[in-house]
Amino acid sequence: MEPVIKELKFLFTRIEPVEVESSEWLSTLxxxxxxxxxxxxxxxxxxxxxxxxxxxxxxxxVFGHDLGGYFAVDENAKTVVYxxxxxxxxxxxxxxxxxxxxxxxxxAFLEEVRLRIESGGNPLQAAxxxxxxxxxYDAPALDHDDFFWPMRLYELSDCLFPLNGLRVDFYQSILDxxxxx
Numbered sequence: 001m002e003p004v005i006k007e008l009k010f011l012f013t014r015i016e017p018v019e020v021e022s023s024e025w026l027s028t029l030x031x032x033x034x035x036x037x038x039x040x041x042x043x044x045x046x047x048x049x050x051x052x053x054x055x056x057x058x059x060x061x062v063f064g065h066d067l068g069g070y071f072a073v074d075e076n077a078k079t080v081v082y083x084x085x086x087x088x089x090x091x092x093x094x095x096x097x098x099x100x101x102x103x104x105x106x107x108a109f110l111e112e113v114r115l116r117i118e119s120g121g122n123p124l125q126a127a128x129x130x131x132x133x134x135x136x137y138d139a140p141a142l143d144h145d146d147f148f149w150p151m152r153l154y155e156l157s158d159c160l161f162p163l164n165g166l167r168v169d170f171y172q173s174i175l176d177x178x179x180x181x
Contacts, residue, residue: 101138
């Protein structure tokens with residue numbers, strides 16, 4: 001399932017496999033992104049082709065998405081960012097200083113989500129545990145409340161992050177209703 005902000009996808013340019021294979025950095029990104037855990041309950045997916053996306057004077061390499069936006073690496077800075085739509089504007093949120101930090105934070109977050117689904121547990125304690133993990137892997141990822149991971153921690157601690165497929169199923173039903181007969 002695609003993110004809610006589908007209109008951005010028209011600005012993407014697929015990076016052809018020959019370019020990925022000829023660039024050590026792109027081929028490493030392509031292989032490492034597929035080791036990131038997907039999560040159906042929020043349409044988190046990384047098994048998509050790499051795509052270029054010009055945004056706010058930067059060139060972003062999109063490597064995945066969730067229901068709310070796209071995950072990308074800034075081609076020059078190599079930082080990981082999240083592009084989403086909020087307050088009638090597209091926002092670029094800092095995720096991590098590098099892809100390795102993103103991978104560690106992402107997989108730790110989804111492991112904590114899995115534990116919450118299986119055993120319930122205290123959402124505030126889960127967020128506190130994750131905050132310590134994130135600080136160990138990439139402390140700058142927590143520097144500002146409007147960054148990606150503090151937003152996710154807030155969603156998890158306040159039970160706003162989806163632990164079931166209802167949100168995705170609802171969005172899919174809207175898409176199905178919009179299809180011409």
